[in-house]
Amino acid sequence: FETSPQSIRLYRLYNHQVMEAVTYFFILVDLALALFEDPAVYLLPVWATCAVELVCLLIFTIRLVHFAKVTPRNKFWKDMKNICVILTLLLTLFDIILYWTLIATGYYIIRWSRVMRPLFVVNFTESRQIRRAFRNIRNTLPEVANVFFLFMFSMVMFSLMGLKIFSKRHFETAEGTSYFNNYLDVFFDLYVLVTAANSPDVMMPAYNASGWYAIFFIVYIIINTYVFMSIFLAVVYNNYKKHLTNEVMKLVLLKRCKMIEAFKLLSVKKGTEFVVKEAQWTQLVKLVAPDISNSHRELLLKVSQEEQEKYIGKDSFIRLADLLNIKVITMKTRIHPIETWMPKLYNSYVSQAIQKMVKHRWFVYVFDIIIVINAIFIGLDDENSMISNAEWIFLSLYILEILLKLYVYEPKTFFARNQFWNWFDTWIIIAALLATTINAVLKSSGGYTSQQVLDFVLILRVLRLVRIVDSFQRFRVIMNTVINIGPTMLVFAGLIVVVYYVFAIIGMELFKGKIKFLGTNSTDPAADFCGNPKLINSAFAMSKYCKNNFNDIVSSFIILLELTVVNQWHACLLLANGFVAVTHPSARIFFCIFHIVVVILIINIFIAFILEAFLVEYSLHKTEVETAIEKNIQEL
Amino acid sequence: FETSPQSIRLYRLYNHQVMEAVTYFFILVDLALALFEDPAVYLLPVWATCAVELVCLLIFTIRLVHFAKVTPRNKFWKDMKNICVILTLLLTLFDIILYWTLIATGYYIIRWSRVMRPLFVVNFTESRQIRRAFRNIRNTLPEVANVFFLFMFSMVMFSLMGLKIFSKRHFETAEGTSYFNNYLDVFFDLYVLVTAANSPDVMMPAYNASGWYAIFFIVYIIINTYVFMSIFLAVVYNNYKKHLTNEVMKLVLLKRCKMIEAFKLLSVKKGTEFVVKEAQWTQLVKLVAPDISNSHRELLLKVSQEEQEKYIGKDSFIRLADLLNIKVITMKTRIHPIETWMPKLYNSYVSQAIQKMVKHRWFVYVFDIIIVINAIFIGLDDENSMISNAEWIFLSLYILEILLKLYVYEPKTFFARNQFWNWFDTWIIIAALLATTINAVLKSSGGYTSQQVLDFVLILRVLRLVRIVDSFQRFRVIMNTVINIGPTMLVFAGLIVVVYYVFAIIGMELFKGKIKFLGTNSTDPAADFCGNPKLINSAFAMSKYCKNNFNDIVSSFIILLELTVVNQWHACLLLANGFVAVTHPSARIFFCIFHIVVVILIINIFIAFILEAFLVEYSLHKTEVETAIEKNIQEL
Structure with a gap:
C-alpha cells in the first residue's frame, strides 16, 4: 500500500459508504433488468434495457479502475475476482455488440451473457460474505463428489440386483403395467425411492408376492435413504466447519499482519x-x-x-x-428526559405509582392475557361489527402499553440496538395504526374497502401476537438465537438468489412461451391445456399447473422454489414432465442438474450452516480478548 | 463391594459370558413370543406361549436375584433399572394370572403386559448402550419440546393468517372442492406442507388467482420447512453431543474411582x-x-x-x-508357514516370481478389470448358457486370487481382525462356491433349479463387485468410516426395535384382522377390498395395500417402517386412512404419535448420531494415554 496523501484520499473515497451504495444499487439494477427483457414482467424496448445495461457496465468499470488505482499492480492482477469481473465486462459488451450487429443484418440471437450477471454479485469486493460462501461450496465439492460416486455405485448395484431378482417373476404394478423389467426404469424407480416419494408403491407388487422380498427394499432404504443421506450431510457439515475455521484463521492472520505493519509505522x-x-x-x-x-x-x-x-x-x-x-454497553442508568424537564411531576405520587405498576411483572402478564384475547377475536368472524370495533380497543391498549413503557424507561435505552422486541412492537403498532386509519377513512369516504389493506392489517394483527413468545424464558433463548443468526442467513439468501438467477435465465431461454397461463376465469378453450396442444389431457394441465412456467423471471423463481421443495417427487416429475412434453426429453437434464445442485448441495450446506450457527450461538464462548478485558476492567 | 472369596466367585459368575449369553437368549425368546401369539405368524396354543413366558420370567428373576447378591443392598434399591425390572416382572405375572382367571370364568382380556417386554431389553445391565441411548433421548426431550411448541405456535399463526386471507376469496382446488375455509383443514394442509408432500398443489389455487399470494407460501416454507426443521436437528444434535460428553465424563470418573480403590487395596x-x-x-x-x-x-x-x-x-x-x-499390533513380520516347512520350495525362483507378481500393483488392477467384466456379464441375459458358464471362470479366478494371496501373505496377518475386506472377500467366495455347486447339483440331478438358490447366488455375485471400492483411496476412507461406525449403529437398531415393538403390539391389538390379505391370485371377491366391506372402492384397496396390515408382528414392523419413510405423506395418509376407515377416526392419533416420536425425534437422533460418529472417525484424535505410551515406547 502507498501512504501518500493522494492515494489515501483515493482509498478513503473507494471505501466511502456512498460509493459502495452506488455499486450495490447498480448491481441490483443490472439483475433487475431481467424483469424488463423478453420474456418480461413489464416488457421494455430492447434499446432501453441495453442502454441501462451499458450504464451499469460503465459504473462497474469505473469502480474496477478505482480499485486498480488503490491496489498495487501485481496484487490486482493476481486476484481472480478482478480478472473474473474484467472478463464478464468484456463478454457482456461483446454480446451486446454482437446482438445489435446481428439484429441489423436481420438475424436473431439470444442474449447469452445474461447468465453471467450474478458474477458481478459474487466478484465485487463488497460482497465478501457471498464470495466466502461460494468458496466454501467449491472446497466442499471434491469430498461430496466422492460420497456421490459411492452412492451412485450403491444405486447401480441395487438396481442390478433388483432387475435380476424381480424381472423374471413378471409382477404387475397396481396400475397393471410391468414391473422392474428395464434397467433404466429400475434405476429411476430406486432413485425416487431414496427421496421416499414412491414408498411403499414401488415395493407392493413384490411384497404382495412374498414377504421375503420386503428385505430387499428395507435394506435399500436403510443404506441409501438413511445412511447415505446422513453421510452427505455429515461430509458437507464437516467440510463446512473445517473451511470456516480456515477462513477465520486466515482473516485473523491477515488482520494481525496489518496491525503489525501499522505498529511499525507509528x-x-x-x-x-x-x-x-x-x-x-x-x-x-x-x-x-x-x-x-x-x-x-x-x-x-x-x-x-x-x-x-x-x-x-x-x-x-x-x-x-x-x-x-466489542460493544460496550453503557450500564449507567440514564435519567429520563421528563425527569430533567419536570422533576416535580415525574416524582409525584401518581407518577411513582405508574412507574411501579409498569415495572411489576403483572403488567407483562396482563398484556399477555390481552394478546390471547386478541387472538381469539381475530379467529372469530370479522364481518361482525362489534368484533371489528373491538380491534380499536386492542389497538389503543397496545399504544397505551408502549406509551407507558416510554414514560417509565428512558427512550434511548428502550430503543437500544439490542432491544429487538421493543423495535418490533413499536413498528408493528405504528404500521397497524396507519393501515387501520387508512382503511377507516376509505370506508367512510366512499364505502370502499380495499381487500389488500385489510389483508395487510390482518397480517400486522397476527404478527403482534408473536410478541407473546418473548414472555417465556425458554422460548426466548431459541428466538434470540434465530434473530441473531438472521443477518448471516441473508448471506445465504444472496447465494440462493445467485444460483436461482442463473437457472432462471437458462430456463427462460429454453421454455419461454411454451406454457401459457390464460387466467383462472378465461373462456378461451386453450386455457384448459395451458395454450399448448401438446398438454391436452396431461396431468400437468389437469392439476392446473399452467402458472408454473418460465415466462418471466418472477414465475421462474417461484417454479424453481417449488422444484427445491422436492420431497414430493411426483409433483416435481409432473412439473418436469409438463416441460418435457412441450419441448424435448433432454429437457429432463436441466431439472436433474438443478436437483443435484440445489437439493444435495445447497440445502445440505444450508442445514450445516444453521447447525453450526446454532451451536455457536448456543454455547456463546467468551473470546480470549473479552476475558483479558474483563480482567483489566476488574483491576481498574 | 465385598471382597470375600465367595462374593468374588459370585461376581465372576454373574459376569461370565455364558450367563450373559443365556440372559440375551431369553430376552430374545421373550420378544419373539409375539411371533406365536394371536395375531401370530405361526399360531401356538396360549398355554404354550404362557409357559415359555413364565420360563423367561423365572430366568430374569434368577438373574436379578443374582445381581442383588453381588451388589450392596442400598445401591441395588436406589437403581431405577432394577426397580423397573421388578415392576415389569410383577405386572407380567399379574397379567398372566388375570388372563387365565378371566378365561376360566369365560371372559376374554387382552394380554396388555406384552407392551412392557422391551423394558427387559432396556433395563438389564447387559444392554448398557441401549439404555444410554434412551437416557440421551430423555435428556434431549425438554429442549426439543420447546422448539416443538414454538413450531406449533408458528403453525397456528400461519393457519390463522391463511384462513383469514384465503377463505373469503372462495378459491377452488383442482378437484373443485373448497379451499382454506376451515381452521382445522388449513392447519392440517399447512402441516403436510412442512413435509413438502402437497407442494405445489396446496398453493396453486391462490397462486393462480394472484402471484402475490405466493409470498405467503414462500415465507411459510422458508420458516417452517427449512428453518424449523434445521433447528430441530440442531437442538437434537447439540443435546446429543452435550449428553454424550457428560456420559463419557461420568464413566471416566467412575473408572478412575474404582482404580483408586483397587490401588488402595494392593x-x-x-x-x-x-x-x-x-x-x-x-x-x-x-x-x-x-x-x-x-x-x-x-x-x-x-x-x-x-x-x-x-x-x-x-x-x-x-x-x-x-x-x-489399546490394541497392540504386532508389527513383526511373521514367517510364512510354507517357508518354515519347505524353505527351499518357497524361496525357489518360480515362487519368488509369483510373490513379486502378487505384490505388484498391476495384480490389483487386473482383478479390478476382471470385476468390471464380471459386472457386465451379470448385467447380460443369464439364460444364455455361455454366459452362465462364464460364471465358473470368474469364480475360479476369484478363488485363484485368494489362494495366491494366502500363498504370499502370512495367513494370520491376512485374516487379522482389522482386515475387513479380506474376510469379506473370502466369505463371499466360499458362500458363492457352495451355492453355485448346490445349484449345479440340483440342476443335473433332476433338472430342477431352485429360484431362491439362484437369487442367493446372484446377490453374492453382485456383492463381490463391491470389493472394487477398496481399490480407490478416496472411497476407502469413507467406506472404512462406515464400517467402523457399523457396530455402534447396531445400538441404534436395538433402540428402533424397542420403539417399533411397543407400537407393533399396540397396533396389533387395535387393528388385527381388520384388513386381510387374501393372496395375489385369490379368486375370492373379498380380495379386492382386503376382506373388509368398508374398504370397497377405497384408495387403500385400489393401490393393493392389503398386505400392509397389523395381522402379525412381521407385517407390523414392515408397515411401521413404511410409516417412518414418511416424506410421501399422501401414501402415509392413505395407509392411515385405510385403518381409520375400518375402525374409528380416533385411530389417527396412533399414527400421529408414531410420526412425532419416530420422525421428529428418533430419525433426527439417528442423523445426529451419524454426524457425530462420522466427525469423530474423520478426525481420529489421539488420546492422551496413547501419546504417553508412544513417548515411553520411543524411550525404550
Whole structure:
C-alpha cells in the first residue's frame, strides 16, 4: 500500500459508504433488468434495457479502475475476482455488440451473457460474505463428489440386483403395467425411492408376492435413504466447519499482519522496546472510530496500557482491532428526559405509582392475557361489527402499553440496538395504526374497502401476537438465537438468489412461451391445456399447473422454489414432465442438474450452516480478548 | 463391594459370558413370543406361549436375584433399572394370572403386559448402550419440546393468517372442492406442507388467482420447512453431543474411582509413596486379561514403570485400564508357514516370481478389470448358457486370487481382525462356491433349479463387485468410516426395535384382522377390498395395500417402517386412512404419535448420531494415554 496523501484520499473515497451504495444499487439494477427483457414482467424496448445495461457496465468499470488505482499492480492482477469481473465486462459488451450487429443484418440471437450477471454479485469486493460462501461450496465439492460416486455405485448395484431378482417373476404394478423389467426404469424407480416419494408403491407388487422380498427394499432404504443421506450431510457439515475455521484463521492472520505493519509505522523506540505514544494512539482511534464516546475511548486506553503509563506496547496495539469490535454497553442508568424537564411531576405520587405498576411483572402478564384475547377475536368472524370495533380497543391498549413503557424507561435505552422486541412492537403498532386509519377513512369516504389493506392489517394483527413468545424464558433463548443468526442467513439468501438467477435465465431461454397461463376465469378453450396442444389431457394441465412456467423471471423463481421443495417427487416429475412434453426429453437434464445442485448441495450446506450457527450461538464462548478485558476492567 | 472369596466367585459368575449369553437368549425368546401369539405368524396354543413366558420370567428373576447378591443392598434399591425390572416382572405375572382367571370364568382380556417386554431389553445391565441411548433421548426431550411448541405456535399463526386471507376469496382446488375455509383443514394442509408432500398443489389455487399470494407460501416454507426443521436437528444434535460428553465424563470418573480403590487395596508403602509391587501387578494383569501375550504384558509393564524399577506408582496403576484397551499390533513380520516347512520350495525362483507378481500393483488392477467384466456379464441375459458358464471362470479366478494371496501373505496377518475386506472377500467366495455347486447339483440331478438358490447366488455375485471400492483411496476412507461406525449403529437398531415393538403390539391389538390379505391370485371377491366391506372402492384397496396390515408382528414392523419413510405423506395418509376407515377416526392419533416420536425425534437422533460418529472417525484424535505410551515406547 502507498501512504501518500493522494492515494489515501483515493482509498478513503473507494471505501466511502456512498460509493459502495452506488455499486450495490447498480448491481441490483443490472439483475433487475431481467424483469424488463423478453420474456418480461413489464416488457421494455430492447434499446432501453441495453442502454441501462451499458450504464451499469460503465459504473462497474469505473469502480474496477478505482480499485486498480488503490491496489498495487501485481496484487490486482493476481486476484481472480478482478480478472473474473474484467472478463464478464468484456463478454457482456461483446454480446451486446454482437446482438445489435446481428439484429441489423436481420438475424436473431439470444442474449447469452445474461447468465453471467450474478458474477458481478459474487466478484465485487463488497460482497465478501457471498464470495466466502461460494468458496466454501467449491472446497466442499471434491469430498461430496466422492460420497456421490459411492452412492451412485450403491444405486447401480441395487438396481442390478433388483432387475435380476424381480424381472423374471413378471409382477404387475397396481396400475397393471410391468414391473422392474428395464434397467433404466429400475434405476429411476430406486432413485425416487431414496427421496421416499414412491414408498411403499414401488415395493407392493413384490411384497404382495412374498414377504421375503420386503428385505430387499428395507435394506435399500436403510443404506441409501438413511445412511447415505446422513453421510452427505455429515461430509458437507464437516467440510463446512473445517473451511470456516480456515477462513477465520486466515482473516485473523491477515488482520494481525496489518496491525503489525501499522505498529511499525507509528511506533517509536523507548528503552529496549518499541511503543506507540498515547497521543498518537488517541488520534488513531478518533480517526478509525469517530463515533465512539470519550469515556469509551478512555476505557480502551486504560485497558491497552498495561503497566507503563502514556505508552502502548505492541501486543496491546495489535489487540486494538478486536477491542474496537466489542460493544460496550453503557450500564449507567440514564435519567429520563421528563425527569430533567419536570422533576416535580415525574416524582409525584401518581407518577411513582405508574412507574411501579409498569415495572411489576403483572403488567407483562396482563398484556399477555390481552394478546390471547386478541387472538381469539381475530379467529372469530370479522364481518361482525362489534368484533371489528373491538380491534380499536386492542389497538389503543397496545399504544397505551408502549406509551407507558416510554414514560417509565428512558427512550434511548428502550430503543437500544439490542432491544429487538421493543423495535418490533413499536413498528408493528405504528404500521397497524396507519393501515387501520387508512382503511377507516376509505370506508367512510366512499364505502370502499380495499381487500389488500385489510389483508395487510390482518397480517400486522397476527404478527403482534408473536410478541407473546418473548414472555417465556425458554422460548426466548431459541428466538434470540434465530434473530441473531438472521443477518448471516441473508448471506445465504444472496447465494440462493445467485444460483436461482442463473437457472432462471437458462430456463427462460429454453421454455419461454411454451406454457401459457390464460387466467383462472378465461373462456378461451386453450386455457384448459395451458395454450399448448401438446398438454391436452396431461396431468400437468389437469392439476392446473399452467402458472408454473418460465415466462418471466418472477414465475421462474417461484417454479424453481417449488422444484427445491422436492420431497414430493411426483409433483416435481409432473412439473418436469409438463416441460418435457412441450419441448424435448433432454429437457429432463436441466431439472436433474438443478436437483443435484440445489437439493444435495445447497440445502445440505444450508442445514450445516444453521447447525453450526446454532451451536455457536448456543454455547456463546467468551473470546480470549473479552476475558483479558474483563480482567483489566476488574483491576481498574 | 465385598471382597470375600465367595462374593468374588459370585461376581465372576454373574459376569461370565455364558450367563450373559443365556440372559440375551431369553430376552430374545421373550420378544419373539409375539411371533406365536394371536395375531401370530405361526399360531401356538396360549398355554404354550404362557409357559415359555413364565420360563423367561423365572430366568430374569434368577438373574436379578443374582445381581442383588453381588451388589450392596442400598445401591441395588436406589437403581431405577432394577426397580423397573421388578415392576415389569410383577405386572407380567399379574397379567398372566388375570388372563387365565378371566378365561376360566369365560371372559376374554387382552394380554396388555406384552407392551412392557422391551423394558427387559432396556433395563438389564447387559444392554448398557441401549439404555444410554434412551437416557440421551430423555435428556434431549425438554429442549426439543420447546422448539416443538414454538413450531406449533408458528403453525397456528400461519393457519390463522391463511384462513383469514384465503377463505373469503372462495378459491377452488383442482378437484373443485373448497379451499382454506376451515381452521382445522388449513392447519392440517399447512402441516403436510412442512413435509413438502402437497407442494405445489396446496398453493396453486391462490397462486393462480394472484402471484402475490405466493409470498405467503414462500415465507411459510422458508420458516417452517427449512428453518424449523434445521433447528430441530440442531437442538437434537447439540443435546446429543452435550449428553454424550457428560456420559463419557461420568464413566471416566467412575473408572478412575474404582482404580483408586483397587490401588488402595494392593499398594504397599515404600518411602513416602504408596506403590504396587511388580509381582502383584503381573498377577493382576494375568487375572483380568488372561489372553494377552507375555511380550505384550512386558511392554505394558515397561510403560507403567516410570523411573523406579520393580514398583508401579499410583498414576501408572490408574492408567492400567486404559492401557489394556489399546490394541497392540504386532508389527513383526511373521514367517510364512510354507517357508518354515519347505524353505527351499518357497524361496525357489518360480515362487519368488509369483510373490513379486502378487505384490505388484498391476495384480490389483487386473482383478479390478476382471470385476468390471464380471459386472457386465451379470448385467447380460443369464439364460444364455455361455454366459452362465462364464460364471465358473470368474469364480475360479476369484478363488485363484485368494489362494495366491494366502500363498504370499502370512495367513494370520491376512485374516487379522482389522482386515475387513479380506474376510469379506473370502466369505463371499466360499458362500458363492457352495451355492453355485448346490445349484449345479440340483440342476443335473433332476433338472430342477431352485429360484431362491439362484437369487442367493446372484446377490453374492453382485456383492463381490463391491470389493472394487477398496481399490480407490478416496472411497476407502469413507467406506472404512462406515464400517467402523457399523457396530455402534447396531445400538441404534436395538433402540428402533424397542420403539417399533411397543407400537407393533399396540397396533396389533387395535387393528388385527381388520384388513386381510387374501393372496395375489385369490379368486375370492373379498380380495379386492382386503376382506373388509368398508374398504370397497377405497384408495387403500385400489393401490393393493392389503398386505400392509397389523395381522402379525412381521407385517407390523414392515408397515411401521413404511410409516417412518414418511416424506410421501399422501401414501402415509392413505395407509392411515385405510385403518381409520375400518375402525374409528380416533385411530389417527396412533399414527400421529408414531410420526412425532419416530420422525421428529428418533430419525433426527439417528442423523445426529451419524454426524457425530462420522466427525469423530474423520478426525481420529489421539488420546492422551496413547501419546504417553508412544513417548515411553520411543524411550525404550
